[in-house]
């Protein structure tokens with residue numbers, strides 16, 4: 001408890017230079033009824049860092065990152081994002097967190113009823129209600145150029161291939177220049193070549209905008225390309241942590257099973 | 261014993277029907293979420309296991325409990341709707357878009373049905389009326405039955421089928437493919453943006469569609485009357501409006517707002533709370549139509565009771 005208070009007291013200080021951790025989780029728990037998905041999550045990520053989270057299907061990886069942007073409320077523990085406690089923050093701060101933390105959804109989550117351009121404009125218009133149209137156009141063009149799909153602006157999402165949809169989703173996620181990117185299985189369901197392209201794109205985005213990223217995946221190639229550090233989630237807690245090489249030679253069967 | 265046998269037979273038939281509808285729905289929406297296939301398969305399996313473990317022992321009690329819980333959940337959803345409805349900011353652009361989609365895009369369908377309704381009703385009732393030598397009363401009778409009852413109910417049922425199921429499927433697939441979550445992280449209240457606009461749009465548009473449908477139905481009836489014998493348009497409409505009272509028109513018009521409200525509400529509720537997977541989307545769309553149609557009849561019954569009470 002004392003710990004909680006210390007961290008909350010820290011949130012009143014203006015700059016988070018002292019506190020380099022973009023996300024800090026201590027003892028985070030989450031259950032759905034009898035399904036104890038997250039039991040004891042301890043996790044930090046620093047500015048500019050790429051952390052890959054490995055874990056079997058259904059271990060709560062998506063739940064974990066949804067907690068960070070307040071889509072799911074944890075049952076207990078400490079969860080600080082950009083130095084502020086997500087659990088107790090007001091709507092304004094939460095919307096600030098959601099602007100600074102971009103979320104790439106597993107299924108892409110492009111709005112079916114909107115064109116690619118409208119999809120990209122959506123977060124901008126929601127954030128800045130009265131931005132001049134030229135500035136919005138510039139942002140959209142830049143975002144599309146970043147993912148190499150300049151000529152799709154007027155297409156509908158249903159006209160695009162799986163890989164293209166993922167790219168457009170990425171473009172939409174980075175259009176507000178977030179400091180932290182959360183990728184939920186960015187390469188799942190894509191062929192190996194497209195997967196590699198997406199992985200490289202993730203790295204490019206990180207270099208260009210100096211973002212930190214949490215990348216959830218079980219695609220080991222993607223992890224190899226993108227990870228500074230890898231963490232393995234199993235049964236509601238992290239069971240291993242290290243660089244790609246370290247974990248590859250791990251003695252733990254579960255950890256090694258991801259690398260085969 | 262007999263009633264229980266009958267019931268189980270009925271239940272089997274119902275299960276069969278529902279299964280058929282569902283597979284048709286799945287075939288329709290199958291393309292939506294190809295990417296989620298694995299998780300869906302896993303989830304379907306889980307469900308099967310779960311239902312194997314706990315066979316429902318008292319189907320009636322189970323059904324009753326489910327019914328009460330559903331009513332509670334829908335009431336809560338309605339309550340949230342009214343709370344978000346009055347709270348700024350308002351999503352005017354989306355509201356206009358939804359009104360266009362539910363109203364304008366249903367005009368043709370509602371118009372054609374209205375026309376056939378008026379025409380058929382006239383042709384069918386003519387022999388009986390002729391027998392009594394009361395052919396002159398046809399316009400009045402048709403006008404009363406259409407304006408009071410058939411126009412609102414048929415139009416509402418068509419809207420439940422077209423608009424309600426569409427909302428169930430659309431919001432359901434948005435939920436399944438995380439579009440609703442995506443909206444929320446983009447600083448938008450998805451309930452306000454998706455649900456409030458849609459429910460308000462149907463509440464406002466269904467009455468307008470009913471007026472439109474009633475008018476076309478009267479034209480249909482006019483043509484029906486003129487298939488045999490000759491009545492001028494002016495005479496027909498004079499006769500029709502003569503028999504219509506303010507007390508016929510107003511309650512009929514007011515109940516249309518409730519029809520519209522319930523169609524939007526049920527469609528959105530089902531979609532917004534649909535389960536994962538394409539199966540969930542099909543189910544959402546399917547039960548949106550079934551429940552909304554049933555509710556239209558129930559509201560109609562209540563409205564008629566209230567009207568006779570006060571007139």
Ligand SMILES: Nc1ncnc2c1ncn2[C@@H]1O[C@H](COP(=O)(O)OP(=O)(O)O)[C@@H](O)[C@H]1O
Nearest residue numbers: 032035037055056057058059060061062063064
């Ligand atoms: N909103 C929710 N309501 C109930 N259960 C949920 C919800 N979201 C996730 N779960 C459950 O939590 C567990 C972990 O889900 P998830 O985080 O999606 O797994 P994954 O690691 O594959 O991303 C699953 O058993 C899932 O059924």
Ligand SMILES: [Mg+2]
Nearest residue numbers: 061062106184
């Ligand atoms: Mg997941």
